[in-house]
Amino acid sequence: MIHLTRRAALAAAAAALAAPRLATAQPIGGSAERPVRIIVPYNAGGITDVISRATAAGLQAALGQPVIVENRPGANGTVGTLAAARAPADGSTITMGITDTFAINRSTFRTLPYSDENDFAPISMVTRVPFALMVGAHRRDMPDFASFVRESKKEAGKFSHASWGVGSSSHLAFEFVARNLGIEKLHVPFAAQAPGMQAVAAAQVDSMMLPVGGANSLAVDGRARILALAHPHRIDLTPNVPTLQELGVPLATGLWLALFAPARTPAPVLERLNAALREGMKHETTLSVFRQQAGQPEPSTPAELAAFAAAERAQWAKVVREADIRVEA
Missing domain, CATH: 3.40.190.150 (Bordetella uptake gene, domain 1)
Structure with a gap:
């Protein structure tokens, strides 16, 4: 949190x-x-x-x-x-x-x-503030974006993602990524950002699209990994994280x-x-x-x-x- x-x-x-x-x-x-x-x-x-x-x-x-x-x-x-x-x-x-x-x-x-x-x-x-795509540390099979795409497709309808509500910006941003990549996912809505973050950190949900500051707080503690940034360019807070646009997904949002x-x-x-x-x-x-x-x-x-x-x-x-x-x- x-x-x-x-x-x-x-x-x-x-x-x-x-x-x-x-x-x-x-x-x-x-x-x-x-x-x-x-x-x-x-x-x-x-x-x-x-x-x-x-x-x-x-x-x-x-x-x-x-x-x-x-x-x-x-x-x-x-x-x-x-x-x-x-x-x-x-x-x-x-x-x-x-x-x-x-x-x-x-x-x-x-x-x-x-x-x-x-x-x-x-x-x-x-x-x-820009959005980031993160996965929980428990998803050791997803060290980067390419493996995220590959492995999530194997779990059609079971790969889970958190958001702070149906129709929220968090939900819609992940929906865009999933549709662009052809990923069938399981949406797990929460009442707010913090409970969704905690669920990912506790290995209860696989992934989440959320503001990068929150994602980075979990990444620094080793409880999650940031795979991509929904921003036009890389940022100083996470300089080694590629943008979705670099990875072929035309999304820049936050x-x-x-x-x-x-x-x-x-x-x-x-x-x-x-x-x-x-x-x-x-x-x-x-x-x-x-x-x-x-x-x-x-x-x-x-x-x-x-x-x-x-x-x-x-x-x-x-x-x-x-x-x-x-x-x-």
């Missing part, structure tokens, strides 16, 4: 107390003592939680008021995202939206209880993370949150965690995030149609 260490959290808190507040006439939510909540619609330990806590450290330092993370998991992010949509539109509650909750779910769920476009106001992009507020949040509040995020992304705790996850700060304007999310919705709708995946809500 990946996490923000206690030492890092304490250092972030100390830095927040020492840092000057971003100039403003009005604290977020009307009181400097009132915490800003970032709703994370997934369990603790996964990439969304980790990036959110790192982002909160920087935001707290920039705003000069408490910023807390609240995990509200369930139904591939819909439970927490709906809670964020229904929160007061004063900036005191925001959410960390990801590819799944703000691009994919609208296509996979027959009935989605929120509108990713109409119920939210974009604040800023946060970061993007997870994007961005902050959204409830719709009708006043423009001055969105502007202040955007400015605070830009300042907070310079925070050493934030930068350190991003680097561990192979991510870089990518602040944007609200308009840029809105345009990006719209393009992502269209792109993933096509992928979902081709994979014919639906989730009954």
